[in-house]
Amino acid sequence: MKKPAVKKRPRTRTNDPDRTQQDIIAVATEEFSEHGLSGARVDNIAERTRTSKRMIYYYFKSKEGLYLEVLTNYYKTLRNAERNLNLDDLPPLEALTKLVHFTVDFHNAHADDVRLVIAENMQRGRFIKTLPSLEPINSVVINAVRRICERGAAAGVMRDGIDPIDLYMSIAALSFFNISNRYTFSIIFNHDMESAEALEKRKASITDTILRSVGR
Structure with missing residues (x-):
């Protein structure tokens, strides 16, 4: 047969x-x-x-070469998506709100990338510091935030002297925490951090925190 x-x-x-x-x-x-x-x-x-x-x-x-390419791809994907937000076309507070919403949603949708960044930080940036090409890629979002701050101050809806790097750091940190500490925080405080309702409430809270921090 x-x-x-x-x-x-x-x-x-x-x-x-x-x-x-x-x-x-x-x-x-x-x-x-x-x-x-x-x-x-x-x-x-x-x-x-x-x-x-x-x-x-x-x-x-090599495996290290692939790892470096994965890191580069993460930042390129994030920055290209941020560039497509067209923040300069919006009033300053609307632009800032849109950036916050995007950052929260992006991290939630790319949890693997968040863990990747955590792992690289545990190695004290050993590999990412060998990628000088990342500086111009990442400066795009800081320049966008700087323009938001300048327009906001000129319009009288944001206080003067806001450091764009510090502001973006706050946005990224608040967005990052919901992924990086999701499991431990949820268990310790018996708090839902993964449902659609919980994510929307957290996004609203982060947005409110950021907008209050830039107000006059």
């Missing part, structure tokens, strides 16, 4: 290198977020992307 043919698992199309690399980066983000750089396994990434370790090393040179 003839044995049925064994179905081969389809592999990632190699004639679309950009798509292949993005698939690898997406899966690698989860792997590095879950296990850190030392615990992540390229074998797992290759299997989940239905590609090969050889191809991964061809594109990214």
Whole structure:
């Protein structure tokens, strides 16, 4: 009796290198977020992307090279999304509100990336400091916040002398906490931090805190 043919698992199309690399980066983000750089396994990434370790090393040179690309991709994705908010087209307080809402929603939607940033901070920025290309990428949002502050002060709806880096740090920190401390805080205080209702209430609270902090 003839044995049925064994179905081969389809592999990632190699004639679309950009798509292949993005698939690898997406899966690698989860792997590095879950296990850190030392615990992540390229074998797992290759299997989940239905590609090969050889191809991964061809594109990214090493596991560390892939990790650096994952970090770069996170910041590029975040900053490109912020740029598309078109904050300069809105009145200052509306622009600030939109940025706060976006930042909270982005972190909630990219929890793996938050854990990735936490892991890099645990290593004291060992790898991210080797990426000088990140400075111009990240300066975009600070310049946008600076313009909001300048327009707000000129319109009399925001106080003078607000440091844009400090303001953005506050927005990012409040948004980040809901992911970075979600499990411990929820257990310690028996507090829901994951439902849609809880997330909306938290976003409203963060927005109110930020707007009050910039008022005259």
